[in-house]
Amino acid sequence: MVDLDTLENDQPLxxxxxxxxxxxxxxxxxxxxxxLYPGEVLAIVGESGxxxxxxxxxxxxxxxxxxxxxxxxxxxxxxxxxxxxGEAERRFLFRTDWGYVHQDPxxxxxxxxxAGANVGERLMAVGWNHYGRIRDTSSDWLTRVEIDIARIDDxxxxxxxxxxxxxxxxxxLVTEPRLVFMDEPTGGLDVSVQARLLDxxxxxxxELHLAVIIVTHDLAVARLLSHRVMVMKGGRVIETGLTxxxxxxxxxxxxxxxxxxxxxx
Amino acid sequence: xxxxxxxxxxLDEQTKRMIRRAILKAIAxxxxxxxxxxxxxxxxYGWGTGGVQVTAAILGPQDVLKVIDQGSDDTTNAISxxxxxxxxxxxxxxxxxxxxxxxxxxxxxxxxxLHENQVLVYQVxxxxxxxxxxxxxxxxxxMHALAEYGLMHVKLYxxxxxxxxxxxxxxxxxxxxxxxxxxPSPTPKFDNPKMDxxxxxxxxxxxxxxxxxxxxxxxxxxxxxxxxxxxxxxRFNAPCALCGAENxxxxxxxxxxxxxxxxxxxxxxxxxxxxxxxxxxSLSAAPYKERAQGGSHG
Numbered sequence: 001m002v003d004l005d006t007l008e009n010d011q012p013l014x015x016x017x018x019x020x021x022x023x024x025x026x027x028x029x030x031x032x033x034x035x036l037y038p039g040e041v042l043a044i045v046g047e048s049g050x051x052x053x054x055x056x057x058x059x060x061x062x063x064x065x066x067x068x069x070x071x072x073x074x075x076x077x078x079x080x081x082x083x084x085x086g087e088a089e090r091r092f093l094f095r096t097d098w099g100y101v102h103q104d105p106x107x108x109x110x111x112x113x114x115a116g117a118n119v120g121e122r123l124m125a126v127g128w129n130h131y132g133r134i135r136d137t138s139s140d141w142l143t144r145v146e147i148d149i150a151r152i153d154d155x156x157x158x159x160x161x162x163x164x165x166x167x168x169x170x171x172x173l174v175t176e177p178r179l180v181f182m183d184e185p186t187g188g189l190d191v192s193v194q195a196r197l198l199d200x201x202x203x204x205x206x207e208l209h210l211a212v213i214i215v216t217h218d219l220a221v222a223r224l225l226s227h228r229v230m231v232m233k234g235g236r237v238i239e240t241g242l243t244x245x246x247x248x249x250x251x252x253x254x255x256x257x258x259x260x261x262x263x264x265x
Numbered sequence: 266x267x268x269x270x271x272x273x274x275x276l277d278e279q280t281k282r283m284i285r286r287a288i289l290k291a292i293a294x295x296x297x298x299x300x301x302x303x304x305x306x307x308x309x310y311g312w313g314t315g316g317v318q319v320t321a322a323i324l325g326p327q328d329v330l331k332v333i334d335q336g337s338d339d340t341t342n343a344i345s346x347x348x349x350x351x352x353x354x355x356x357x358x359x360x361x362x363x364x365x366x367x368x369x370x371x372x373x374x375x376x377x378x379l380h381e382n383q384v385l386v387y388q389v390x391x392x393x394x395x396x397x398x399x400x401x402x403x404x405x406x407x408m409h410a411l412a413e414y415g416l417m418h419v420k421l422y423x424x425x426x427x428x429x430x431x432x433x434x435x436x437x438x439x440x441x442x443x444x445x446x447x448x449p450s451p452t453p454k455f456d457n458p459k460m461d462x463x464x465x466x467x468x469x470x471x472x473x474x475x476x477x478x479x480x481x482x483x484x485x486x487x488x489x490x491x492x493x494x495x496x497x498x499x500r501f502n503a504p505c506a507l508c509g510a511e512n513x514x515x516x517x518x519x520x521x522x523x524x525x526x527x528x529x530x531x532x533x534x535x536x537x538x539x540x541x542x543x544x545x546x547s548l549s550a551a552p553y554k555e556r557a558q559g560g561s562h563g
Contacts, residue, residue: 088411110398110419117422124422125415131425131491153426 011073013038013179013211014059019068021054028054030235031068038178041205041212043222043243045258046232052215053183055232059213060100060181061090075178095122099172099180103187105164108171109156115142115167116152122175141170145200162193166200173204182214186221198224219262223247231255274321274354280304284322284477288468291479296441297409298392303475307349312342313371314472316388317349320369323384323468324350329357331365336373336514336531343371360534372435374456376513376535379465381482387450389471392478394438394448414446417489425494434499440487441480449486455498455514460486503528506548508539 012035021029029051036042044052057063059070061082073079075097085093094100102108109118119138120128128134139149145166156164165185172180185201186194202225205212216222222229222243229246231239231254239252250256272278280302287301306314324330330350334343338360346369347358359365362377369386379385395405398416408416417438424432437454441447449460450469460467460480467480480486488496501515506527513535515528527548530536540549 087407091411091413113398113419114423114426116426117419120422121415121419123415124418125413129418129492131422132493134422135426 041226043226050232051235101182103184145170281322296445296447298476310473313388315470319470376532383465387469389450392471392476506546509546
């Protein structure tokens with residue numbers, strides 16, 4: 001008998017083929033290709049202006065590439081080019097099978113709406129119509145991201161930075177996506193809160209078998225979370241490989257510089 | 266008398282044609298907000314400029330016009346608009362719901378059931394039901410286009426989370442013809458069931474926001490809700506103090522500074538009609554009141 005699960009995991013979830021984006025004469029991103037498999041965590045590292053965020057936006061269908069294409073294996077098993085998806089399909093994908101964690105939680109949350117409704121919004125968007133069940137699921141997710149249930153009816157603007165980020169993660173994971181994009185999820189948090197958040201993300205990723213593309217300039221985040229690392233500089237991928245291999249034995253001079261820039265603990 | 270300096274029903278014919286085209290499109294796509302080139306009217310925004318333009322565009326010389334404001338025929342807004350059309354169009358006006366062919370309304374649907382030969386014109390301040398949830402107009406239009414209405418339930422969720430029940434009492438969102446979510450203008454949710462499968466044509470005009478939308482006759486209008494928190498119309502639990510009606514929408518009127526209050530029908534025509542037919546409430550005027558008091562003292 002064929003093991004369906006293995007078969008599933010043998011095929012890439014997302015494939016980028018020679019992605020490029022230029023703004024006039026400025027090339028923000030040049031010729032990026034890779035494949036991401038289910039359950040795999042890929043970190044994109046590099047300094048500001050290296051094209052990380054442009055790449056992330058192209059991968060998540062928010063920005064149309066100047067050249068190249070992104071294809072994604074949908075839940076029905078069919079791999080499709082993102083540019084051929086209609087707007088309705090793309091938006092549906094975005095709120096069901098994908099998650100997007102912004103660096104600034106205010107962008108990813110509705111700040112004036114209670115935490116419970118923030119988590120429940122995606123459920124209501126896919127047609128859930130039972131208040132009790134929506135609320136139970138919301139409470140369940142708040143517990144999983146270690147937010148006190150007593151705060152379920154408070155708006156996220158009353159939350160601390162770390163709680164907002166955890167709420168944003170809960171809001172994204174409630175529809176059980178297979179792929180989550182994270183843009184500097186730990187930016188602006190102090191170190192102890194960062195550590196707790198990373199711990200949480202790592203356990204959720206393992207538990208839910210999530211594929212994650214995480215953009216970060218913090219190599220410690222990449223080391224903790226990711227299986228693979230892509231180093232970007234000037235819009236190009238200059239080095240790619242397994243995380244420990246790249247970070248412990250960097251080949252490119254720029255990667256060596258990045259690694260040696262970390263202050264010793 | 267001098268010849269009138271303006272066209273029949275105030276607006277020029279080109280403007281009326283433009284508004285009629287918007288109305289036809291609105292009827293063709295029930296619940297969809299059609300943009301139109303709203304004109305300046307001789308009244309401030311918020312006083313029914315949208316409703317007046319729609320009325321002006323559909324009014325004919327044979328029409329009988331009724332105007333209500335919060336159910337009442339005799340408040341400033343209602344009287345002014347009625348006089349406006351009496352003067353500019355010379356049409357007959359009435360306060361009787363039955364006799365009217367065009368009824369312009371602010372925030373109520375008459376209690377008397379409407380019939381096929383009537384048009385109900387609503388004055389709408391804010392046509393966009395998603396406005397306070399999603400501030401971007403580009404985004405709300407896209408959400409309507411793609412029928413993404415999850416956000417509307419977020420509002421209802423918030424109500425239940427905060428108050429234990431759906432506390433939205435007016436401008437209660439409805440889904441028209443199983444497609445577009447629509448703001449029924451600030452009518453009390455008590456009136457929402459009257460919109461469903463209504464024999465009369467319902468037109469909505471928002472002058473400041475430059476939108477017209479419509480519910481054609483006999484169209485399904487469903488109030489949004491949750492399975493475990495179904496839609497419920499709200500009404501003060503009292504009979505009308507003047508006509509004793511048990512099933513009409515009531516206004517609460519504070520009568521003194523010691524907590525005294527009375528509840529009366531918001532629809533004045535309905536209330537007067539019932540009183541004329543011999544119905545009485547606890548605070549009805551003489552001779553009924555004297556009789557009632559005589560009885561209780563005796």
